[in-house]
Amino acid sequence: MNADPVSNDILLDVRNLSISVENRDEIPPLVRNVSFHLNRGEIVGIVGESGSGKTLTSLAVSRLLPQGLSMSADRIDFDGHDLVGGSDRELRTVLGTNLAMVFQDPMQSLNPARKIGAQMIETVREHRGLSKKEARALAIRSLEDVHITEPAKRLKQYPHELSGGMRQRTMIAMGLMGEPSLILADEPTTALDVTVQAQVMQLLCDLNDRKGSAVLLISHNISLLSEVCDRIIVMFRGEIVEDLTTAKLLAGPDHPYTQGLIRAVPDLNTDRGVDLVTIEDGQFDVEREMNHA
Amino acid sequence: MLELENVEVTYPGPPPFTAVKGINLSVPTGSTVGLVGESGSGKSSIARAAIGLTPVTKGRITLDGQDVTNPKGKSLRYLRGRAQLVFQDPHASLNPRMEIAMAVQEAVSVATGKRLNSRECADAALDLLDKVGVPKAAMRRYPHQLSGGQLQRVSIARALALEPSLMILDEVTASLDVSVQARILNLLRQLQRELDVSMLYISHDLSVIRYLADHVYVMRHGEMVEAGTADQVFDAPQQEYTQALLSAVPTLGGSRWRSRHDLVAG
Numbered sequence: 026m027n028a029d030p031v032s033n034d035i036l037l038d039v040r041n042l043s044i045s046v047e048n049r050d051e052i053p054p055l056v057r058n059v060s061f062h063l064n065r066g067e068i069v070g071i072v073g074e075s076g077s078g079k080t081l082t083s084l085a086v087s088r089l090l091p092q093g094l095s096m097s098a099d100r101i102d103f104d105g106h107d108l109v110g111g112s113d114r115e116l117r118t119v120l121g122t123n124l125a126m127v128f129q130d131p132m133q134s135l136n137p138a139r140k141i142g143a144q145m146i147e148t149v150r151e152h153r154g155l156s157k158k159e160a161r162a163l164a165i166r167s168l169e170d171v172h173i174t175e176p177a178k179r180l181k182q183y184p185h186e187l188s189g190g191m192r193q194r195t196m197i198a199m200g201l202m203g204e205p206s207l208i209l210a211d212e213p214t215t216a217l218d219v220t221v222q223a224q225v226m227q228l229l230c231d232l233n234d235r236k237g238s239a240v241l242l243i244s245h246n247i248s249l250l251s252e253v254c255d256r257i258i259v260m261f262r263g264e265i266v267e268d269l270t271t272a273k274l275l276a277g278p279d280h281p282y283t284q285g286l287i288r289a290v291p292d293l294n295t296d297r298g299v300d301l302v303t304i305e306d307g308q309f310d311v312e313r314e315m316n317h318a
Numbered sequence: 319m320l321e322l323e324n325v326e327v328t329y330p331g332p333p334p335f336t337a338v339k340g341i342n343l344s345v346p347t348g349s350t351v352g353l354v355g356e357s358g359s360g361k362s363s364i365a366r367a368a369i370g371l372t373p374v375t376k377g378r379i380t381l382d383g384q385d386v387t388n389p390k391g392k393s394l395r396y397l398r399g400r401a402q403l404v405f406q407d408p409h410a411s412l413n414p415r416m417e418i419a420m421a422v423q424e425a426v427s428v429a430t431g432k433r434l435n436s437r438e439c440a441d442a443a444l445d446l447l448d449k450v451g452v453p454k455a456a457m458r459r460y461p462h463q464l465s466g467g468q469l470q471r472v473s474i475a476r477a478l479a480l481e482p483s484l485m486i487l488d489e490v491t492a493s494l495d496v497s498v499q500a501r502i503l504n505l506l507r508q509l510q511r512e513l514d515v516s517m518l519y520i521s522h523d524l525s526v527i528r529y530l531a532d533h534v535y536v537m538r539h540g541e542m543v544e545a546g547t548a549d550q551v552f553d554a555p556q557q558e559y560t561q562a563l564l565s566a567v568p569t570l571g572g573s574r575w576r577s578r579h580d581l582v583a584g
Contacts, residue, residue, distance in 0.1 A: 074495035218356035218522065223566040223575070230575040245496060249568040253575055275571045289500035291529040292569050293552060300507060301500040301529075 036206055036239050037063040037086065040100040044081050044263075047095045055094070056081050056263045065206065068233055068240040070250030072286065073260035079243045082260070083211050086241075087126055088116060104206050121152040125200020125238070129212040131192035135184040141195060142180025149202040167198040171228055190221035194228060201232070208232065211243040226253060247286050251275065259283045319516050320345040320368060320401070320484055325377035327363045337363040339540040340377065345484065345533075350510060350517040352531030352548065354524055354563075360540040361520045365488045368518070369403045370394055381484065399429075402477035406489040408469035412461045418472045419443055419457040425479035446475040450505060467498030471505065478509075485509075486518045491526065499526075506530065524567050528552050536560050 044056035056078040063069050073079040085096045088108060101108040106119045128134050136144055145164040149155055155163065161180070168176035171194040184192055193213055200208060210229065214222035230253055233240055244250055250257050251271055259267040259282065267280040278284055285304035295301070320343075327338035338360040345351045355361045366372035368379060370389040379387045386397040405411050412421055423443035427434070434442065447457055450471040456464055464472070470490055477485055487506070491499040503526065509515060510530075519530050527534060527548075534551040536544040536559070544557045555561045565574075 074497060219524070219566040220356065220562060222568075226568075226575045246568060247496075248570045248572075251570050252568050252572045271571075286496065287570065289497045291500075291503070291525045293525055293528050293564070293567060294569075295525070295529050297529055300504045303500045303504065304497040 034064045035062050035102075036065045036067075036104055037241070038100060038102040039082075039086065040098060042082065042085055042096065042098040042101065044078070044085055044090065044094055044096045047093055054263060056085070056096075059260075059263075059265055061258055061265065061268060063207070063239050063241060066233065066237045066239055067256065068230070068242065068254050070254035070257045071241065071243045071260060072245065072247045072250055072257055074245060074286075076262065077260040078263040079260050080211055083209055083241065083243055087120055087124060087209060089126075118152065121148075122203035123206045125197065125203065125205040125208045127193065127196050127200065127208065127210040127213045129215050131189070131196045132184060134196055135192065137184055139183070140180065141182055141184065141187070145180070145195075145199050145202065148199060152203055163202055164198075167201045168195070170201055170232070171195070171198045172224075173198065188221075189217055190224060193217065193225055197225075197228065197232070201236075201238075204236075205238050207239045207241060209241045209243075212245070213242075214249075215244070215246075222249075229253070246290075247274075248290065248292060259286070319347040319382060320518065321378075321380045322364070322368065323378045323380075325364070325367060325379060326375050327360070327367050327372055328375040336375075337540050338367065341537070341540075341542045343535055343542070343545075345516050345518050347483075347516055348514060349532045350519055350530055352527035352534045353518060353520045353537065354522065354527045354534065355537035356522060356563075358539065359537040361537055362488055363540075364537075365403060365486050365518070365520055368486060369401055370397055371403070399480060400482055401484040401486065402480055402482040403486045403488065404470075404473050404477050404490050406492050408466065408473045409461060411473055412469060412476075414461050417458055417460060418452070418464065418469075419447065421461075422446055422472065422475050422479055425476045429480045443475075443479070446478055447472065450475045450478070451501070465498070466494050467502060470494065470502055474502075474505070474509075478513075482515060484516045484518065486520070488520045489522070492521070492523070503529065524552075524563060536563070 039062065040060045042056060042059045043054045045054040046052045059082055071079045071082065084090050086101060090096055098109055103119065104123050106115060108116065142164060146157065146160040149160045149163060164180060165176045168179055173179055173191060173194055187195065208229065214225050217225065229240055232238055242250060242254060251274060254271050256270050257274055258265055259280065261282050267278060267283050269278055288302035289304060291301060322341060322343040324340045324342060325338060326336060326340045328334050328336045353361050353364065363372055367374050370386065374387050378385065381397060381400060384396055386393050389397045423439050426442045427439045444457060452468060452471050456468060461469055491502050494502065510517065519527065521527055531548050534546065534548050535542060536551065538559055544551055544555065544560045551560060555564060
C-alpha cells in the first residue's frame with residue numbers, strides 16, 4: 026500500500042500508537058504499535074473482542090483517554106493538524122468541530138438535567154462562535170438531517186424523553202453541527218434493537234454519501250462492519266492483526282484470527298447440524314488464556 | 319411439557335403496565351423453543367412468569383400437566399425442581415463470596431435433599447463443572463476471578479444440578495464476546511443431544527435463535543406476532559414485523575445500507 030502521509034486523500038494518519046498504564050511498567054502496553062490511516066470519505070471499521078484495544082485506540086485519536094493511561098505515537102495527523110505535538114487550543118478547535126463522536130450509551134454523553142436544545146447550542150457556540158439564533162437554526166437543520174421529526178419540539182425536551190435510537194441520532198446531529206470530516210462511532214448500535222440499528226446504520230451511510238464525512242466505525246460485529254465498510258481493521262490484544270478491504274474479507278481473510286471471528290458467529294444461514302467453529306488456536310483463544318491466568 | 323395459555327402479566331402502577339397481553343406458548347418435551355423480540359416485547363416477563371418470579375395476572379401455566387400458575391408451597395417446589403432459569407448476567411446470579419465449586423455444590427445439595435453427604439455433593443458438583451467445560455484450575459476460584467463465558471458455564475452447571483426437565487435461558491450470550499458465545503452455543507447443543515432437557519431460549523438475536531431452535535415465537539409489545547417451526551418463521555415469515563426483523567439482521571457481505579458500493583478487490 027502506498028500510504029503517503031502528505032497526500033490530500035489521507036484524513037487520519039496514525040503511526041506507532043501505543044497506550045500504557047502510567048507508572049506500572051510491569052503491565053504490558055494495552056495497545057502496541059498500532060498504525061493505520063483513513064482516507065477522506067472512507068468508511069473504515071475496527072473489529073475486535075473485549076480487551077482488543079479498539080476503544081482505547083479511538084479514544085487516543087480523540088484525545089479522550091481516561092486518566093491513568095498514557096499514549097505515545099510517532100504521529101497522529103488529522104485533517105492537516107498534528108494531534109500529538111499541537112497546542113491545546115488547536116486540539117480543542119480541531120477535535121471540537123472536525124471530529125464527531127458517537128458512543129454506545131448516549132445517556133452517558135448527554136446531560137440528563139439539561140434540555141437537548143441547550144446542549145446542542147452550547148457546543149456549537151463554543152466552537153464556532155455563532156449567535157444563539159444562528160445556533161438554534163443550525164440545531165434544527167441538524168436534527169432534520171438525522172431524520173428526527175418535530176425538531177423544534179425536541180430542542181425543548183430532556184434526553185430521557187427520547188427513545189434510545191432518537192438519542193443516538195441526536196448525538197450524531199450534535200456532531201454534525203461542526204461539519205465534521207470524520208465521524209468516530211464506537212459501538213453506536215450495540216444497545217439498540219436490530220430495527221433501530223438498521224436506521225442508525227442507514228443514517229451514517231447517508232451522511233457519508235451526502236456530506237462526505239469519513240466514518241471510523243468500531244464494533245464487535247464483523248457482519249455489521251462488512252455491510253458498510255470499505256475496509257476493516259482487525260484488532261486482537263492491543264495489536265492490529267489484519268487491515269483488509271471488505272472485498273478481501275469476503276473472499277477469505279489471510280489471518281487465522283479473522284477467519285475465526287467470521288466463523289464463530291452464526292448467521293441466518295448457518296448449518297444447524299454442525300457445531301460452530303471456535304477459535305481453537307491457542308494464540309488467539311480468549312477463554313483459554315483466562316483459564317491459565 | 320410447558321404450556322402457557324392466555325397468559326397476561328401486568329405490573330402494578332401507577333400506572334399499571336401490561337407487559338404480556340394474553341399469549342399462548344408451548345414447549346414440547348425434548349424440543350428447543352426460541353422466543354425472539356426487541357426490547358420491551360415482554361420476552362423476559364414470560365421467562366420470569368414461567369418460573370414463578372413474576373405474578374401472572376390472567377391465564378394459566380402448566381408444566382407436565384401440573385398447574386404452576388403463581389406457584390407457592392408444593393407447586394413452587396414442584397416447579398423449581400423441574401424448571402431452571404439462567405439469566406444474562408452471571409455476576410448477578412452468583413454469590414461473589416462463594417467459590418464456584420461451592421456455589422454448584424450448594425445447588426446439588428438442595429437438589430438431592432439428604433440423599434448425598436457433603437463429600438458426594440462436592441464430587442457431583444465437580445462432575446457438573448467438568449461437563450460444562452469449566453477447567454479444574456478454575457473450580458476453587460471466586461466469580462470475579464473468572465471470565466464472563468466461564469461464569470455463564472457455572473450458571474448453567476448450577477441449573478443442571480437440579481436435573482431440570484426444562485431450562486429457560488434468557489439472553490445468556492448477550493454480554494459475551496463472539497468467540498465465547500460460540501462455545502456456549504456449542505455447549506447448549508451438546509446438552510440438547512446428551513440430556514433429555516427441553517429449552518426455552520430467549521434472545522433478541524435472530525441468528526442465534528435460527529441456529530438453536532426447533533420452534534420459534536416472535537413477540538412485539540407484549541403480543542405474539544408469529545409462531546411456527548423455525549423453518550416456517552425464518553424461511554417464509556407471514557407477518558410484516560417478522561419480515562422487517564429478519565431484513566434488519568446484518569449479514570456478512572450484505573450491503574443494504576450503502577447506495578454506492580465501490581468495493582475494490584483486495
